[in-house]
Amino acid sequence: MKIVNFVSLIGLTILIAGSLVKNGYEVGDTATDFKLKNIDGKLVSLADFKEAKGFIVIFDCNTCPYSKAYNGRIVALSKKYSKDFPLIAINANSNEESQGDSYEDMVKYAKKHNYDFPYLVDATQEIARAYGATNTPHVFVLNRTHTDLKVAYIGTIDDSPRNASSVTKRYVEDAVDALRAGKPITTPKTKAIGCGIRWKDA
Amino acid sequence: MVRLEKLLSEISTPTDEIRVYNFWATWCAPCVKELPLFEKVNEDDKDVKITLVSMDIDLDPNPEKVYKFIDRKKLQSRVIILEAADPNSWINKIDQNWSGALPATLIINTKTGKRRFVNSAMKEGELEQLIAAVKI
Numbered sequence: 001m002k003i004v005n006f007v008s009l010i011g012l013t014i015l016i017a018g019s020l021v022k023n024g025y026e027v028g029d030t031a032t033d034f035k036l037k038n039i040d041g042k043l044v045s046l047a048d049f050k051e052a053k054g055f056i057v058i059f060d061c062n063t064c065p066y067s068k069a070y071n072g073r074i075v076a077l078s079k080k081y082s083k084d085f086p087l088i089a090i091n092a093n094s095n096e097e098s099q100g101d102s103y104e105d106m107v108k109y110a111k112k113h114n115y116d117f118p119y120l121v122d123a124t125q126e127i128a129r130a131y132g133a134t135n136t137p138h139v140f141v142l143n144r145t146h147t148d149l150k151v152a153y154i155g156t157i158d159d160s161p162r163n164a165s166s167v168t169k170r171y172v173e174d175a176v177d178a179l180r181a182g183k184p185i186t187t188p189k190t191k192a193i194g195c196g197i198r199w200k201d202a
Numbered sequence: 203m204v205r206l207e208k209l210l211s212e213i214s215t216p217t218d219e220i221r222v223y224n225f226w227a228t229w230c231a232p233c234v235k236e237l238p239l240f241e242k243v244n245e246d247d248k249d250v251k252i253t254l255v256s257m258d259i260d261l262d263p264n265p266e267k268v269y270k271f272i273d274r275k276k277l278q279s280r281v282i283i284l285e286a287a288d289p290n291s292w293i294n295k296i297d298q299n300w301s302g303a304l305p306a307t308l309i310i311n312t313k314t315g316k317r318r319f320v321n322s323a324m325k326e327g328e329l330e331q332l333i334a335a336v337k338i
Contacts, residue, residue, distance in 0.1 A: 065229045065261055098231075134301035134321075156302075159288050162261055169288075191293040193260045195230065196303035196322065 024132010027188040031057075031142050031149040034127045036090065036120035039107045044118045046142075046149065049086055054152070054179055056087040056172060057140040059133035060119075062109040063093070063100040064195035067136045069161050071113055074137065077157070077172060078117040085141070085176050087117045092128035093136070097198035128197055135194035141175045152179055155190030203265065206286035209255070210295060216312045219251040220333055225284075225296075225306040227257045228271045232323040233305040237275065239324050243333070244279040250333055252279040257304060259283055311336040 025031060033046045046055055056077060060067050078087035093101040103121050110119045122128050131140055132154075141153035153175035158167040171190050178185045213223070224240050226233035237254070244252040254277065256268050265283050272281055286292060293302050297319040300306050307324065309332045310317040316336040320328070 069261060135303045156290065159290065162263065190290040191300070191302040193257050193289045193293075193302050193304065196232070196301075196305075198232075199322075 024130065024134075025140070025151045025154065027151055027154055029151045031140065031151050032127070032130050033149070034120075034122075036122055036127065037103070038118045038120050039103075039110045039115070044088070044120055046088070051084070052086050052144060053084040054144050054176070055140075055142040055149070056081060056085055056176065057131070057142060058087065058089045059092055059122075059128055059131070059136055059138040059140075059197065060089045061091050061093045061098065061101050061136045061195070061197075062105050063098055064136045066161050066192075066194045070137050070157055073157055073164055075114060075116075078115075080173070081176055082117070084180070089115070089117060089119045090122050090127060090133075091119065092122040092125050092133065093198040094125065094200040097200065101198070125197075125200060133197055135192065136197060138194070138197075139172050141172060141179070143179050153185055153188050155187075156192035156194070161192065161194075203285050204282040206284065206292055209282070209284060209286075210292075212253075213296075213308070213310060213312070217251070218313075219249050220336060221308075221310050221312055222250060222252045222329070222333070223255055223296075223308040223310075224252070225255045225257055225304055225308075227261075227304055228267055229258070229261070230304045236305060236323045237277070239326070239329050240279055241277065243329055247330075247333070249337075254279050254281045256281060256283045259285060260289065309333055309336055 035043045035045045038044045058074060081087065091101060091106055095102040106119055106121060137157060139155060139157060140151055142149045143152040153172065155171055157172050159169040160167040171187055175185045240252050240254060243250055258268050259265055268283055289302060293300050297308055299319050300321055303321060305323055307320045308317060318332045318336055
């Protein structure tokens with residue numbers, strides 16, 4: 001009996017350890033809120049948006065060519081959904097690893113590209129790690145339930161980074177539209193080629 | 203220019219050498235930085251076949267930039283420019299653990315199926331260790 005207990009204890013330990021090192025969120029997980037500095041110097045949390053039914057959280061940066069290719073589409077997404085699914089951009093790139101991604105650079109970049117949404121700096125990279133963001137731009141669509149925030153979609157914006165006019169699958173729009181309509185999301189997870197987030201220890 | 207089907211069939215065809223596929227792009231600074239590590243193994247270890255898979259045309263359909271880059275850096279390893287639409291449909295076929303971020307490297311013993319996958323820049327000596335790990 002003791003051996004059996006010991007074995008199951010080891011099993012349990014491995015299970016707990018496994019869940020601790022889990023790499024970010026899967027669709028359906030509860031997302032954490034954050035308090036990060038915006039380009040206007042103020043701290044922003046998801047809890048500040050009382051009316052929001054959810055969020056389009058995008059890990060993005062100033063320097064990645066994919067981010068640049070998607071810049072106009074990100075501004076358009078924000079305009080389209082700002083009422084009930086506000087867009088929140090977060091830059092988690094370490095400026096030591098990626099020149100051009102400092103806070104000052106972010107302020108300039110947001111101004112130049114007419115950002116009308118928060119562009120937050122994740123200086124410790126803790127939020128990017130918690131969410132499991134890997135690329136830029138990497139989108140997490142969150143759905144607000146009466147108790148918390150659920151991850152509803154993880155992935156890329158659409159299927160054509162090269163050219164906005166040849167897009168056939170609008171993954172993020174489809175996900176938010178489905179949430180608005182109370183319908184299931186057809187494609188809740190996608191992958192795309194992109195720039196890796198520039199981690200501090202890299 | 204190589205189509206996805208050709209790349210996937212290569213990865214699944216048994217050959218004598220260990221195969222290394224490094225996914226990179228000319229615009230990707232950490233990719234460019236680690237290229238010499240692959241060039242070195244290509245030069246030193248004849249049991250290993252290095253293939254540098256450029257993902258440049260995912261973003262820019264003109265491959266000229268890649269040709270110029272190869273000339274300028276005098277790359278000796280085999281370089282292919284992957285032509286593959288809708289990466290969401292095939293990234294998992296290369297490796298389930300690939301987020302899609304560059305650089306990424308697959309090291310595979312096509313005879314035994316032993317493989318390693320690295321979704322970040324290589325550290326000095328890491329590539330040699332991973333090759334040794336799939337050899338046995």
